[in-house]
Amino acid sequence: MLDNHSLASQGWKITEPSLSQFTNHNGVFQDGVLAFCRDCDGVLWLLAGHTNLGGISLWKGSSVDDLVKQCDISYNFEMGRAGEAFQGIPYPDGPLSRGQIWPNGLWIDPADGKFYCFIHNETGWGAMDTSYTIQGQQEGEPDFRHIGLITSIDQGSNWDFVGWILTSHEPCWTEQYRPDGMVGGQAMNNVNLGAGDFSLFTNDRDGYFYIFYTQMFWDAEKNQIYDCLYAARASINSKGLPGHWHKYYEGAYTEPGNLGEETSIVEKGNIPCVSYNTHLNQYMMTSYRRDYWIAEKGACQISFSDDLHSWTIPIPLDPEREDLSKPYFTICNADISGVHHMTGRQFRLFMESNGTDVYRVDITIA
Numbered sequence: 229m230l231d232n233h234s235l236a237s238q239g240w241k242i243t244e245p246s247l248s249q250f251t252n253h254n255g256v257f258q259d260g261v262l263a264f265c266r267d268c269d270g271v272l273w274l275l276a277g278h279t280n281l282g283g284i285s286l287w288k289g290s291s292v293d294d295l296v297k298q299c300d301i302s303y304n305f306e307m308g309r310a311g312e313a314f315q316g317i318p319y320p321d322g323p324l325s326r327g328q329i330w331p332n333g334l335w336i337d338p339a340d341g342k343f344y345c346f347i348h349n350e351t352g353w354g355a356m357d358t359s360y361t362i363q364g365q366q367e368g369e370p371d372f373r374h375i376g377l378i379t380s381i382d383q384g385s386n387w388d389f390v391g392w393i394l395t396s397h398e399p400c401w402t403e404q405y406r407p408d409g410m411v412g413g414q415a416m417n418n419v420n421l422g423a424g425d426f427s428l429f430t431n432d433r434d435g436y437f438y439i440f441y442t443q444m445f446w447d448a449e450k451n452q453i454y455d456c457l458y459a460a461r462a463s464i465n466s467k468g469l470p471g472h473w474h475k476y477y478e479g480a481y482t483e484p485g486n487l488g489e490e491t492s493i494v495e496k497g498n499i500p501c502v503s504y505n506t507h508l509n510q511y512m513m514t515s516y517r518r519d520y521w522i523a524e525k526g527a528c529q530i531s532f533s534d535d536l537h538s539w540t541i542p543i544p545l546d547p548e549r550e551d552l553s554k555p556y557f558t559i560c561n562a563d564i565s566g567v568h569h570m571t572g573r574q575f576r577l578f579m580e581s582n583g584t585d586v587y588r589v590d591i592t593i594a
Contacts, residue, residue, distance in 0.1 A: 235530060236546035239594030245551050248578060249287075250276050250586035254297060257282035257583040261427045261501050261558040263331040263345060264292070264567055268338040272567065273384060275345060279307055280328040280354045281583055286384045292560055292567075292576060298384075305389040310358035310408065319374055320395040320486035323407045328354035329378070333428025333439065337467065343380040344468055345387065346439065348373060348424045351400060351407075362419050362446060364405045370446045370453065372400035373424025375439065377468060391470040394441060394460055395486040396422040419446040423458070427558075429502040429568055431536070436461045437468050438536055440500040440513065443490075455518060456492035457500050459537055460485050476537050494531055494539050501559045502536070503568040503575070507593060511536055514557045514577065520544065526552030528577065545591070552589075554579040562590060 236242060250256040256276045264274035274287040274295055289295035306312045307328050314325035333346035352361045352371025359367040375394035378387045398420040401413045414420065426441035444455045459476040462485070466472035473485025476493065483489045494500070497515035505512050511533040521527035526549035529542035546552060560567050562576040573593045580586040 234544045234546050234548075235594075236548070240545070241592040241594075242546060242549065242552075243590045245579070245587040245589050248586045248588045249295060249297075250578070250580075252282075252583075252585055255282055255285055255300070256586065258556070258580045258586050259582045260330050260348060260425065260499060260556055261332050262560075262578055262586075263334040263428070264560070265334040265336045265430070266567060267336045267341060273334065273336065273343070275301070275331040275334055275384065276586075278328065278330040280330075284329075284331055292562055292578075301380075301384060302386045303378075303389075304386060308354060309356050313355070314376075314389050317389075317391065319400060320392050321399050322410050323351075323400060324358075325349070325374075325392070326355035326358050327351055329376070332426050335428065335430055335437065335468065341383065343384045343387075345378050345380070345384075346393070346426070346428050346468065347376045347378055348426065349376055350424065358407075360401075360405055360407050362402045362404065362414075362416070362421075365407075370419070370421055370444070373422035374400070375423055375426060375441060377470065393462075393468065393470050393473050393485050394423045394426075394439060394475075396420055396443060397483075397487055397489050398422070417448045419448070420444075421446060421453075425499050427499075427501040429536075430464065431504070432464075433504070435464050437464055438502065439473070440493075440502055442498050442500070443492075444498070453518070455496070455498040457494040457497045457513075457515060458490045459493050460490075493537055494542060497529065497531075497542055499556050501557060503559050503561070505575070505593075507573050508532070510534060512559065513539060513542075514545075514559045515542060516555045516557060517542065517544065518555075520547055521553055521555050524550055524553045526550065527554060528552050528557050528579070552579070554581055556580050556582075 287295040310324035310326035330348040474481040475483040525547040528545040558578040
């Protein structure tokens with residue numbers, strides 16, 4: 229993939245970054261894509277932040293430009309130490325659930341107004357003396373990921389834990405460290421770090437929720453991580469509850485969300501975010517390219533699809549733009565017509581690194 233194959237070289241215009249309202253000063257320490265959805269009255273709701281730093285806040289408005297913070301949300305369940313966290317429910321692959329949550333997807337049921345938030349979770353952060361990584365009982369990375377679901381019946385103020393919906397087919401521990409008396413585990417080479425770092429796309433065109441997620445692999449010999457993107461779906465009628473998700477595997481959505489096999493849809497990508505663009509008549513996915521980010525190049529890359537599982541090789545947006553050297557990008561519509569539905573040539577990107585202020589750029593398609 230050559231720099232002169234960037235979308236900027238094809239005439240795509242990118243504004244200079246400007247500061248959004250999602251700042252540390254406003255209590256937001258974002259780490260991943262922003263989670264937002266419109267209710268049946270057209271009101272836009274958004275969850276920002278995460279519980280490992282600064283907490284999660286609820287925002288409300290008519291578009292992404294006028295969202296105003298409503299409150300810091302509360303929980304009807306514990307997080308943190310294994311055995312106490314998530315009502316003592318184990319991960320689907322065995323160990324007790326633990327740690328903190330990162331909201332990466334939001335859906336509001338138009339029938340009753342109930343909020344459904346899809347969450348990222350890791351074993352190595354915020355679980356106190358039960359935090360663990362692939363190497364041992366300690367806080368940090370590389371650790372293991374799962375994707376779960378929480379719900380709210382009071383417009384996002386208080387939340388209940390429902391369960392885990394997407395889990396890797398590989399166990400979330402290694403032969404070097406086995407939590408909670410587990411046996412076996414992954415060998416300490418090419419360790420799969422689990423399913424996480426995702427976004428939700430609600431596709432009214434076919435009646436399905438789609439979660440596009442990342443699996444990272446730790447290469448022990450090279451002491452580095454590489455990543456690939458995957459897809460799973462559940463019918464909107466199922467409300468995305470545990471047991472209703474199926475992973476994309478060898479051409480079809482056939483494998484169960486928890487512990488099923490999966491086939492990658494994009495190589496060399498992390499933190500995907502998907503929209504439908506009516507101007508292009510295609511689905512569009514942003515993600516970040518790890519080697520560009522490490523080299524402090526513009527790391528945002530974009531792929532296109534007609535069917536949500538066959539994606540083009542990602543094209544860099546503009547590697548020469550150092551101000552685009554971020555790992556997290558949220559794609560959305562900046563007007564009031566939609567969120568993940570682009571109706572013209574222009575769209576918005578929110579972007580940040582771990583815990584930094586969130587900036588925005590507007591992009592015009594050639």
